[in-house]
Amino acid sequence: MRRYIITAFSILFSVSLIAQNHEVKEDSIKIRQFYNAALVKGQAYKWLDHLSNNIGGRLSGSLNAQRAVEFTKAELEDLGLDKVWLQPVMVPKWTRGAREHAYIQTGPGMTTEVNITALGGSVATSPGGLKARVLEVNGIEDLENYKADIKGKIVFYNRPMKPELIQTFEAYGGCVDQRYSGAEAAAKYGAVGVIVRSLSHKIDEYPHTGSMSYGDLPNDKRIPAAAISTKDAEYLSGILKLKKDLEFYYKLSSENHGEVKSYNVIGEITGSEFPEEFIVVGGHLDSWDLGDGSHDDGAGVVQSMEVLRLFKETGYKPKRSIRVVLFMNEENGLRGGNKYAEIAHSKNENHIFALESDAGGFTPRGFSFEADDAQFAQIESWKPLFKPYLIHYFERGGSGADIGPLKKGDIVLAGLRPDSQRYFDHHHAATDTFEHVNKRELELGAATMTSLIYLVDKYGMRHINLQTDKKL
Known part of the structure; x- marks a missing residue:
């Protein structure tokens, strides 16, 4: 009898291992599709070109900031998302x-x-x-x-x-x-x-x-x-x-002019299975005025938009609702991040994950996470999927200023971590301009973000909705 039990257990273990290997292979293929689509047919660099060279520096409350709102909203609408809207927010206006x-x-x-x-x-x-x-x-x-x-x-x-x-x-x-x-x-x-x-x-x-x-x-x-x-x-x-x-x-x-109305720009693909669970990816739409804000944070804006476009491009239909949020007023007030969180909390929206890109458009190295032990262990199990793309940095640490106000309950917050050695050469200076962004590095960052969002969407996060989430 004992031999039969051991044999049955071995069979079950083998079946489980085969299923797990199948999932890993499926995920690897899907992630490869994201990178291929970003590198061959990406739109992030084109969007950044317009944002930087046709609009320019985007101080909160300025005409350029409003032009950026209108441009990104129109582009998100062109992607055929389920919802696109503007979220009003009052921001300080300061002129040089x-x-x-x-x-x-x-x-x-x-x-x-x-x-x-x-x-x-x-x-x-x-x-x-x-x-x-x-x-x-x-x-x-x-x-x-x-x-x-x-x-x-x-x-x-x-x-x-x-x-x-x-x-x-x-x-x-x-x-x-x-x-x-x-x-x-x-x-x-x-x-x-x-x-x-x-x-x-x-x-x-x-x-x-x-x-x-x-x-x-x-x-x-x-x-x-x-x-x-x-x-x-x-x-x-x-x-x-x-x-x-x-x-x-x-x-x-310089002069302070009080507060004026501006907007967060939000687009959503509604989840097919768990539409009441939200995953956010975003960057901040405002910038300083000395340069054109390409690295800080035009790169994060277009990479976040590209995540939803790559889902559409590759035919991936998310199980959970994926939102891109382009936050206004990170640089001198964090009003956009605070407003988004305020409304989300007032509606009792269940945000399970948020990812921010606000460290420049340089070569991606990985991510930092605000997560508990179980959540981080789950995330680390995905690390081998990123190794072929030289993405090795998975660490616990800070995420991003705009998504910080969302911190509540079991939500996991993450920040894209590109190579940072050149970032502060450009940060908040006249040298933060389009020609200092490498097209391929920008696209790699977008594909890396898309891959992480895909895995979170597919598997959910541990100890959130344990009865319904599929686990690794």
Whole structure:
């Protein structure tokens, strides 16, 4: 009897193994179809060309942002999706005004022009500009060491991104606080303005803008804030060692205009079996205005659109409802991400997975996931399917700013992780332009995202709807 039981168990195990191998082969073939379609007949690069070169930089509340809304909505409608709609959201409107001007003055008639850009949300200088002596500090925490010397000066934050950190986003995170909160902190010590070293490893003449906040400072206490190029930051730091009483002049014409209406753009393929389970893929439609926003985040926008197009192109009919969400106002407010989550939660929509692409259009390396142990184990089991495409990075970590507000219950959040070594050369700078995006790398990223969404849709996520989901 025991021999018969063992034999029966062996047969069942063999059948299970054969079925599992069949699934793996089927998935491998389907993923190959996604890559073939993206690389041979992809639309992402064409869409990005229009978004970047026909529309350009897309500051929240601007005419270009509205043009981007209209363009992407029309393109999604052309894909023949089940639903396409605009989700209204109020966003802050800030304008840069006339081009910024700055110089270092070391003596009467002795000036050297430098490259600066207003930080997003900064107030303007007086019409005649601002000139004052400079105090260099190594980050916000260093202000306390100079508190008696700050009043009446321009604070120069000169903490660089650490070059020894392989993960460039970690290096960025280590000094972004001086850009975001530097003006608020310095104003409390009596500073009259701030200049912040651009957040980039590259030493060049291009300043990098980005969002900043005054916190709860009253309007009359707010001071103008600008970023200085890394090359000019190095020069300013060096000359300060020789001439401590030099003066720095800059003029900003930026202005805050309150809130205006804009939109998230949403398209959906309704699920054939579980239409009440939602999977989101997206990027942010707004960008800064110095370049055309190709890497940040035009790439993520068109890659996300391409996911749904590749499903249609290859004839894949998803079991769950797949939404592409093009979020508005990630750069200076996160209003689009917050609004989408607010409405989703108010409707009790069951979002099981969300994927964001907001790290540039470079060669994809893999994904980072916010998931529990069981969910991550399931995701890791798919890793061999990506190995033929040199996608090896499956790690737990942060996902994306726009999908972050969706975090609730068992939802898994993920972020596409391209090679990041060149990203901060372009991030928020005039060099974030179309010619710096490689067509093939962009398409590989779109196919990689599509493959992950396909697997999540096919198998669901562990311990979500356990009675109905098919498991690995």
